[in-house]
Structures are given as structure tokens and as C-alpha cells.
Amino acid sequence: MITVKNYSLKQVLKLTTVFFLQSLLNLSTVYSQPRIKDLWMVETTDTIKYTPAYLGNGMIGFRSLKTGLGAERVLINGLDDRAPLSDYVRLINNFNPINIKVVFANNKELQCGSEVKNWKQRLNLKEASLETSYTYGNQLNIRTQQVALRNLPMATMGVYEFEALEDIEFTVQSVMNIPNREKTFSIYKSHLDYNMYGLSTTVKEKIPVMSAVFPTESGTDCVAGANTFFFNGHTPQLNYKKNSATSQQLAFLVKLKKGEKYSFCSLNTFTHSKITGDAYSDAVRICGRDYNLGYQHLLDNHKAAWAKLWKSDIEIEGDDEAQIDARLALYSLYSSITTGFELSIPPCGLSETGWGGHIFWDAELWMYPPLLAMQPAFAKSMMDFRFNTLPQAKKRAAQFGYQGAMFPWESDLKGNESTSISYKLDMNEHHITADVAIAAWNYYKVTNDKLWLQQKGFPLIHAIANFWVSRSVKDEKGSYHIRNIVGPDEYHEDIDDNAFTNGAVKVVLDAAIKTAKILGQTANPDWQKVHDKIVILKDVNGATLQYEQYKGERIKQADANLLAFPLDYITDKAQILKDLQYYEPKIDPNGPSMSYSALAAAYARLGNTQKAYELFKKAYQPNRKAPFGFISEKPRPSVTVFCTGYGGMLQTIIFGFAGMTIGENGLYQEKANLPAHWNKLTIKISGKKDIVCRQN
Structure with a gap:
């Protein structure tokens, strides 16, 4: 506040002018500062309400750990297993070789507990990567990045960086466990191995590869995997140990002075007998693919592959929340399928084995239509699966x-x-x-x-x-x-x-x-x-x-x-209206989420955008799980990531609000009916003209 007392009129006018100009300057400063919210990032600092993030490339899917040092669970697509004389068949999910352990001199293993401070995870939807950072006690700053490589669909990658806050030494362990198949009758046998493999006959450099192969529980097929490291600078001494008939590890010692940094990359590969007749050797071969070009080359190609996918995107102006959720939906579907393998999508994608990873009507009626519009090559894969x-x-x-x-x-x-x-x-x-x-x-x-x-x-x-x-x-x-x-x-x-x-x-x-x-x-x-x-x-x-x-x-x-x-x-x-009004109150509010998305699309096509938007939100918002916002099948605790529900949500946007229709002459637009606060909706389809919808 400015108090004017015993000032002449001229002084008052001068002070007023100065105050007015200063106010304009302050206002200008505020508005000149960029106020950009990154609508490709989902960030969290909450370790309490934690549902893992999902990373996938259509063949390998995994769920995150808080430490950023590995995966809670890994799913391998293209092979399911049935226990002998059992009626339950499921996607392969019992092999997880991508975890990194950090063990200190006192044999204490790094865990995400009270010693972890300033913890943050960021799911980068544009690049399909999970970044984790935190301080561990007074000892280390840790940063990690994890991806399921889009350009190498049978591989995942983790990049790990440590900064010493004090003089410290610790051991990094890569542990590979396989299921016990002692009692399984199979032509395939379990085998663990470690070796140094040459890149070529002309290059002296060799790469360390720890590998494994084992039969499925039914014994009819086999699964194989391998790990290798990329080191920045000096390669440490690697110590291999076979812990048991079903466990092995590769470890190295890291010694750092205060302020020093150390980083490395782990490449993890997978394959199985439904893809190749020599699964074990091919798992090793994938490790050597472009190894001489370095891990950054693999990461750059991964980002380029996702950039190509995101040429088919949905842009919403006026509703940042819906924008992020729409991209989470596309991301979840894109992460769950790829071309070349003629596979479809289970209800939870490759995030977990809900319903055994089986293929339901969820694929054709819910996930398929938005992919047919946005990514026809993925839709073709789903159809090829049914034809096969x-x-x-x-x-x-x-x-x-x-x-x-x-x-x-x-x-x-x-x-x-x-x-x-x-x-x-x-x-x-x-x-x-x-x-x-x-x-x-x-x-x-x-x-x-x-x-x-x-x-x-x-x-x-x-x-x-x-x-x-x-x-x-x-x-x-x-x-x-x-x-x-x-x-x-x-x-x-x-x-x-x-x-x-x-x-x-x-x-x-x-x-x-x-x-x-x-x-x-x-x-x-x-x-x-x-x-x-x-x-x-x-x-x-x-x-x-x-x-x-x-x-x-x-x-x-x-x-x-x-x-x-x-x-x-x-x-x-x-x-249509009579049926909507009759059946909506009869739908179990704790039932599958996609019901309300179908009703929302129908209301949007009728022009009732207010009702459509209410049902659109009802179809997924109660089902979001902290901290990343992935949806479950139902509002109460249930399996995530529910790709079926995401398919329904995307159909509301594409075929409801944007007014797209699949007619006998192809995909075309009738009349867009946007929610009142959506200023603009753009459906971007690679190779085609953008479909732009604006408020009337």
C-alpha cells in the first residue's frame, strides 16, 4: 500500500505514474515467463500410493519399481504356458532378469525406504521412458532411465548413474533367476552361462553376456534371455557367480571419491521357441546387435521409433487433464502391440497377467477401432492373429x-x-x-x-x-x-x-x-x-x-x-435416446469402465455434449490409480493397466466428440460435437491430413 500524505498534486501524479508503470512492468514480467505444462510427462513424488508405471514395446512389457533399478514383473509376448493337466493358460511372466542390486560394504542392499530422499519418477510418454531420481542417505545421488526398446522389440534397457556424496564403494549385481524345471519332461533343458563374446572376426573387443534358457512348465517350449553391460569409460572387473542350479549373477565393484560420478547401461534380451528355433543363441545375438555403436545409438533409435508412432496423436486444447489421459490411453495401446509377430492385445496389454493375457472381445470391440483409425498396421496384426x-x-x-x-x-x-x-x-x-x-x-x-x-x-x-x-x-x-x-x-x-x-x-x-x-x-x-x-x-x-x-x-x-x-x-x-435413458441407471457402477464410454460416444453423436462429457469422465476418472493415473477395470482396486477401458475412452474422443465414422467408403467425419470447454480437438493420423474440430 502507498500512503499519500503532505504531497503536492504534482508529486502525487508522479508517484501514481511510477506506481502504474511499475505495476505494468511487474505484470509484463509475470506474463513473459513461460507457463508451459508439459503434456507429455506424468510426474510423481509420492512413494506411498504407488501403482507401478508400465513400459512395453509390444513384445516385452514390465512394471516399475520405486528404486528405478529393475522391474516388479516382466511379461513376454508370443508364448503362453499351460501347466500339465491344468485348465489355466497364461502369458510367460516367470522370468525377470532385468533387476540391478546395489549392495554396500556392510552387505546392506539399497531399498526404497527411509534413507531415500527427494524421490521423483517421471513417465515420459513421448519417449516411452521412466526416469527415477533420488538421494540415498548421505551417500549417493541416483538417476536411472528405463525403456522397453521399440527398435529392438525383444529387449529392454536401463541406464544407471551414481554420484558420490562421500567417499564410497558398493557392488552392482545383475541377478538372473530361472524357474525350477527339474521335474518337467521336455526336450529343452535348463542352462545358465556366462561368456565373453567377440563382436566380429576383425574386432578384438568382446562383450560380457550372462544368459539362460529353460523349458516352459508344460515342457512344450523354451524361454531364453541374456544380459550385457555398456560401460562409460573404463570397464571394471566383472565377477561371475553361479548361485545355484537356477540362479546366477554378474557383479562389479564401484569405488568413488566424493563428487565423482559413475554410469553404465544394462541391456536385457528375451526370446522363445515360438519365435526362433534357436532361442538361446538368439538371446545372445540380440545383445550384440549394434553393440559397437553404443547404447546411446539404441536409445536414439528407440526415441525415433516412438516419434514415428506419435505422428498419430490426439491433441486437446482447453482440457489439460483430458489431454494427458488421452495420451496415456494411446501410450498404453501403442506399448502393447507391434508389427511383425501377428499378435493381438490382452485386456491389460503387457502390464500384467490379468485374465492370463488371453484375447477377448476386448480386442476387437474396444481396442481395435481406435487403432484402426490411428495405426492401421497394428489393427492388421490383430486381424492376422484371428486369421491364424x-x-x-x-x-x-x-x-x-x-x-x-x-x-x-x-x-x-x-x-x-x-x-x-x-x-x-x-x-x-x-x-x-x-x-x-x-x-x-x-x-x-x-x-x-x-x-x-x-x-x-x-x-x-x-x-x-x-x-x-x-x-x-x-x-x-x-x-x-x-x-x-x-x-x-x-x-x-x-x-x-x-x-x-x-x-x-x-x-x-x-x-x-x-x-x-x-x-x-x-x-x-x-x-x-x-x-x-x-x-x-x-x-x-x-x-x-x-x-x-x-x-x-x-x-x-x-x-x-x-x-x-x-x-x-x-x-x-x-x-437411441430412449435406450440410453432406460439402461444407463441399470448399469452396475462398479462394473467394467468401458460401458460409460460407449454411452458417452452415443450422446456425443446425438449432440448432447454436456451429458457425453459427464459420462466420458465417469468411464475412466474413478478408475485412475496413483501416482501415474493408469486406469483399472473397475473403480475399486483391480488390475491395471486396463487397455480395454482406454480403447473405449479413445472411441468416445474419436467417434463421439470428433464425429468420425467408419462407413462403407472408409473413415470419414460427420459432425464434431466438442465439450463446451474444449477449444480445439485435433486427430493426427500419420500420412493423412489432420482432422481439426473447433467449437461452433
Whole structure:
């Protein structure tokens, strides 16, 4: 405050002018300072409420540790294992060779406890890396960076830097443990090894490689892995020790004076017998890939690969929270799939073995559509997976008395049913078979790849259409029904004429007829008969009836509403609104998160953006887990990272707010309907013109 007392008018005016100019200067200083929030970074300093971060490259996925020195768990894609005489099959998750131990002279191992100060972790979404930094007691400043290499999909990398706060020495240990397979009958045998391998016949330098191979629990396959180090400057003396028949370690001593720094890099490689006939040797070979160029070369190529992926991005102006969450969603999906291996995505990606890492309808109905729009090559991989398992789906249909192809509710990597036999869902939740055909039809519509349609798409659609003809039942009036079924609402089993299932069958049969015409093939005449006469029921008030026996009970997740979106079967706006208003209150609020995203997309397409945005937030915000914000399946504690929910969230943005539609002439935009505070929404698709949506 300025007090004016005994000043002349001239002095008062002078002081006022000075104060006004100083205020402008202060204001100018404030606004000239950059106030940029990095919308590619998720940062935390909270070690208490800690759900691990997720890093993946489509073949290797792992969850972080607070110390930044390794992984809580590692998943290896492309191979699942079944214990002998067990009905439970799962992705490989029992091999974790990427942990680094730091052991001090008193044999005390570094842990993330009371000695850790100034702890921080930053998940860099743009570069797909996790950076950890902290001070350990009065001894060390520690910085680490971890990645699942995008350019080397069977490898992960960790860069570790230590700065001495006092004269200190400690031992760095790389420990590799394998499961005990003593009692496993297999042609593969467990083996641990350490050796120095030459880079070439002309280069004298050799690299240290600690390696291992072991059979799967069932004995039918083997898993292999290897580690090597890159050192900055002097290579220390490396000490190898075989701890037991199932454990080995490679260690070196670090001595630092106060103020000195020391850093190194660990490269960890993986492979298995489903990828190569010589898994053990290939794990070692991957270690030597570009070793002579240094680890920075590998990191730079990793960043370049992610930069290429991020050419397909979603930009939201006016809602930083939604922007970060949208990128977390894309990041989670991109981290869970790659090209070249013809694999799909489990519900949790490669973050953990929720549901055994099996492939559900989650892949085709929830994760696939945004990837088809943003990354068609990934969508193709998901379709290739289904095509490769088509022979098994045909056998499965025949085994249960049907024609065509019947895909499993929970598919392992060979296309076998992997649902626990204690559940009945695998026997009757058949809409998955329709979902696969719809995805195949959508792939052709977006890509217009007629050769793919002929070689892979039509065989899938043809076999699935024949399945539904054999699965349907004709009544005395000439109508067709699908009885004794389970729809998406899994709270109600053994029902008749589930609306979503019957509607999906109509879409499939229509696609089969159209694809036959496109390719000049003869359509099965029964496709048209069943398409025209299969029933979709309504209740006395005109709402689409979820199934014949439905009386308004609570439902697990969106079901009948899916006929409007994503199926686009119901297009009448009044009917869509009636169904939305009827079923939303009946959805279990503790059910799977993607229900509200489907409803949000439908409301956005109707133009009710306020309601759409409320449901958009409801679909994922209650499910976010500290500290990085990855979502779980349900609001209460449950498995993360829920890629299924992320797929639904992205569909709300792309097909709801941005107004994108997959039509018979491809991907196009109808009318964007943005939330009131979203100033601008841009859908960036690599190689195509940006889709820019602004407020009206």
C-alpha cells in the first residue's frame, strides 16, 4: 500500500505514474515467463500410493519399481504356458532378469525406504521412458532411465548413474533367476552361462553376456534371455557367480571419491521357441546387435521409433487433464502391440497377467477401432492373429456341433479356449465370434485392401456367417432366434435373443453378403434369410429389450446400447435416446469402465455434449490409480493397466466428440460435437491430413 500524505498534486501524479508503470512492468514480467505444462510427462513424488508405471514395446512389457533399478514383473509376448493337466493358460511372466542390486560394504542392499530422499519418477510418454531420481542417505545421488526398446522389440534397457556424496564403494549385481524345471519332461533343458563374446572376426573387443534358457512348465517350449553391460569409460572387473542350479549373477565393484560420478547401461534380451528355433543363441545375438555403436545409438533409435508412432496423436486444447489421459490411453495401446509377430492385445496389454493375457472381445470391440483409425498396421496384426487361429475356430465349431468357425471367449495364442472350466461363459458367450467378423469388415472398409479381403477377410467373415446360420433357430412363424446365450451383460446367463448378439449377427450377415458381391463370390442364401428374420425385441414402452426374459434387472455393462454405438445398427435418434435413458441407471457402477464410454460416444453423436462429457469422465476418472493415473477395470482396486477401458475412452474422443465414422467408403467425419470447454480437438493420423474440430 502507498500512503499519500503532505504531497503536492504534482508529486502525487508522479508517484501514481511510477506506481502504474511499475505495476505494468511487474505484470509484463509475470506474463513473459513461460507457463508451459508439459503434456507429455506424468510426474510423481509420492512413494506411498504407488501403482507401478508400465513400459512395453509390444513384445516385452514390465512394471516399475520405486528404486528405478529393475522391474516388479516382466511379461513376454508370443508364448503362453499351460501347466500339465491344468485348465489355466497364461502369458510367460516367470522370468525377470532385468533387476540391478546395489549392495554396500556392510552387505546392506539399497531399498526404497527411509534413507531415500527427494524421490521423483517421471513417465515420459513421448519417449516411452521412466526416469527415477533420488538421494540415498548421505551417500549417493541416483538417476536411472528405463525403456522397453521399440527398435529392438525383444529387449529392454536401463541406464544407471551414481554420484558420490562421500567417499564410497558398493557392488552392482545383475541377478538372473530361472524357474525350477527339474521335474518337467521336455526336450529343452535348463542352462545358465556366462561368456565373453567377440563382436566380429576383425574386432578384438568382446562383450560380457550372462544368459539362460529353460523349458516352459508344460515342457512344450523354451524361454531364453541374456544380459550385457555398456560401460562409460573404463570397464571394471566383472565377477561371475553361479548361485545355484537356477540362479546366477554378474557383479562389479564401484569405488568413488566424493563428487565423482559413475554410469553404465544394462541391456536385457528375451526370446522363445515360438519365435526362433534357436532361442538361446538368439538371446545372445540380440545383445550384440549394434553393440559397437553404443547404447546411446539404441536409445536414439528407440526415441525415433516412438516419434514415428506419435505422428498419430490426439491433441486437446482447453482440457489439460483430458489431454494427458488421452495420451496415456494411446501410450498404453501403442506399448502393447507391434508389427511383425501377428499378435493381438490382452485386456491389460503387457502390464500384467490379468485374465492370463488371453484375447477377448476386448480386442476387437474396444481396442481395435481406435487403432484402426490411428495405426492401421497394428489393427492388421490383430486381424492376422484371428486369421491364424481360424483353423482352430473351425475345429471348435465342429466339436460343438456347429458349422463355420466359433472363436473362443478367452483365446490363447493358438486359438484354444482358455476360460477356466469353472465358468460357463466360454460355452455360450458367442458374440465374440460376431465381433471378429465385424472387425474384419471394418478393416476392409477403412483400408480398401481388396487383396487382404480376398485372402484373409472374406475367409473369416464367410466362416463366421455360416456359424451364425447354424447357431440360429427358426420358429414356426419363420423368425430366427439365438437361444441359450450370454451377452455382454454377464450377470445373466442362458438367455434368449440377446439384443447385442442378434444385432451383431445382422451386421455380420450383411457384411458377408456385401463381401461376397465385392469379390464376385456366391453368397450362402441362408445369410439373407437369417439376416432378415432374426429378431431384435422391444419392451412394452418401446425400448430395445436386452433379452427375451429381461425384467429391468441391474446389468454388468452396456449391452443393448451397443447396437447404436459402436455397431451403428440402430440409427433412429429417438430410439437411441430412449435406450440410453432406460439402461444407463441399470448399469452396475462398479462394473467394467468401458460401458460409460460407449454411452458417452452415443450422446456425443446425438449432440448432447454436456451429458457425453459427464459420462466420458465417469468411464475412466474413478478408475485412475496413483501416482501415474493408469486406469483399472473397475473403480475399486483391480488390475491395471486396463487397455480395454482406454480403447473405449479413445472411441468416445474419436467417434463421439470428433464425429468420425467408419462407413462403407472408409473413415470419414460427420459432425464434431466438442465439450463446451474444449477449444480445439485435433486427430493426427500419420500420412493423412489432420482432422481439426473447433467449437461452433
